[in-house]
Amino acid sequence: MTTAPAPVTVSASAPVAGLVPATGGGLPVGRIGADAGRDAVIAHLREGARLIRRSDIQMVHAAGLGHIGGEFSITDVLATLYLHVMKVSPDQVADPERDRLILSKGHAAGALYTTLAAAGFIPPDQLATFMQPMSMLNGHPDRKKIAAVEANTGPLGHGLPIAVGTAIAAKLDGSPRRTFVLLGDGELQEGSNWEAMMTASQYGLANLTAVVDRNRLQQGARVVDTNDLEPLADKLRAFGWEVVEVDGHDHGALLDVFAAVPAASGKPTFVIAHTFKGYPISFMRDNVAWHHKVPSAEQVALALAELETS
Template sequence: METEMDTQDLRRMANKIRQRDLRAVFEAGAGHIGGEMSVIDILTALYFHILRVDPANPLDPQRDRFVLSKGHTACALYVTLAEKGFIPKEEIETFLQPHSRLNGHPNRTKVPGVETNTGPLGHGLPVAVGMALSARLDGASWHSYVVTGDGEMQEGSNWEAIASAAHYKLDNLTLIIDHNRLQQGARLAETNNLAPLAPKLEAFGWAVQEIDGHDMDEIVAALSPEKIVAGKPRCIVAHTNKGHGISFMSDNVAWHHKVPSAEQYKQAMAELQEAAQ
C-alpha cells in the first residue's frame, strides 16, 4: 500500500480533486457540486492517509470499509478513487454519460472501491453498522467508516443505527457527519434542525468530537486510531461549507444541484487554481 501523505500534500490533493470535480460536473451538465466541495477534504484525508485499502486488490478481506452515505456526491468519490488508482483517471470524462459506470450515485457492482450502493438517504450508516458488527463477529481488525450529510441525519433509520452501534459497543466504526448546515432547497435550521448534533450522539453513548472539516490537520488528527475510545463508536462532527473553495458557491443553498455557466466555471476554476499556489 502507498505511503501516507502529510497534511500539506493532502491539501494539494484535495484542491486537485476539487478542480477535477468542478470540470466533470461542468462537462456533464449535472451533479451535486455544493456538497461535493464540502466533503472533498474528508474524502482526501480518508483515502490518502487513513484507509487501509489497496487499489490492486479492492476486495481484500482485510481492507477497511468506507461508505459514502450521501451518495449524491458520487462525483467527488469517483475523482478520489481515480486519484487513488481504483479506476482510470480518464474515465472521469464519462461521468453521467450513456452506458458509463460512473452514475449519479455509486454502484458497488460496477465501480471498484465502492462498498455499497447509496443514494436513498439514511441507508449508509445502517449498512456500515452491519459491516462493523460483522467484523466484530469474525474477530477481524478492519474498521468501518461512513460519511453522512447533516440533512440526512433527519432520517430515523440513522438514529436506530446509532442506538444499535452503541448497544454493540462498536469501537470499530467511525461516523463523519458533513455538517454544512444546508440540504436540498433549504437550511437545516429551516426544516428539522438537529443542531447541535454532538450532544445527541453523546447521549446515545458515542465518543464525539467536533472539528473544522476543512482544516486538514484537524481532520487527520480526529481520524487517528489513537482517538478511538474502547467500547464506543466514534462520531466526528465536521463543520464544513457547502461549495467550499469557490466564493459564489460557499454556504449558498442554490448550489446543492446546480451547474455553473461557462463564466462561473472560469471564475471557479481560477479561484481553485489560485488557492493551489
C-alpha cells in the same frame, strides 16, 4: 441486450493509461504514508483535495448534472481518508481486511469518483463518462460497476445502517478492519440513522466511525429551518457515541481525529465535520443554490482560478 461493464479494479503495480503525476496538475496523486512526515502529509492532502475539486467541477460541467456544492464540502474528508488514513489501496479492493468507506450521501458521488481517480482506483479518463448511458459513473455509486465502491447509496438514511452491519461483521471476524461512513447533516433527519446509532452503541462498535458533513444546508433550505438537529453533539453522546467536532477543511485536524479511532472507550466515534457547501469557491460557499446546480463555463473558469490560489 447490453450488459453493464464489469467492476474496474486498478492494480497499483501496473500503469494505467491516462494517469499523470500530481506535479503535472492532473490525477492521480496517490497515497502518502506517515513516514513522509506530518508537514509533507498535510501538503500532499491539500494538493490532492485541490486537484480533486478541479476535476470534479470540470466533470459536472461537462455532464450537465451533479451536486457540486455538497461534493466540495466533503472533498477534504475524502482526500484525507483515501490518500492517507484508510488501509486500502487499488490492489486491496478484494482484500477482506481492507478498511471500508460508505458514502451515505450518495448524491455527492462526483466527489467520490474524482477521489477514487486521484487514488488510482479508477482510470481518470472514465471521469469524462460521468452520467452517460452505460457509464460506470452513475449519479449514485454502484458497487456492481466499481469494485472500490462498498455499497450502493442514494436513498438517504441507508449508509449508516449498512456501515453498522459491516462493522458488526468485522467484530465477529475478530478483525481490526475499520468502517467509515460519510453522511449529510440534512440526512440525519432520517429516523433509520438513529436506529443504527442505537445498534452501534449496543454492540460496542469501536471499529465504526461516522462523519457528518455539517455544512448546515440541505436541498432548498438551511437544516435549521427544516428540522433542527441541535444540540447534535449532546444527542449523539446520549446515543452512546464518542463525539468529536472538527474543522472539516483542516487536513491536520482531520488527521488527528482519525488517528484517535478506534476510541479507547470502546464506543463508536461520530465526527461532526464543520464544513461549508461549495468550499472554497467564493460564489458557491454557504450558498444553498449550489446543492444541485451546474456551473457555466465562465463559473468553471472563475472556480479554477480560485483553486490555484486557495
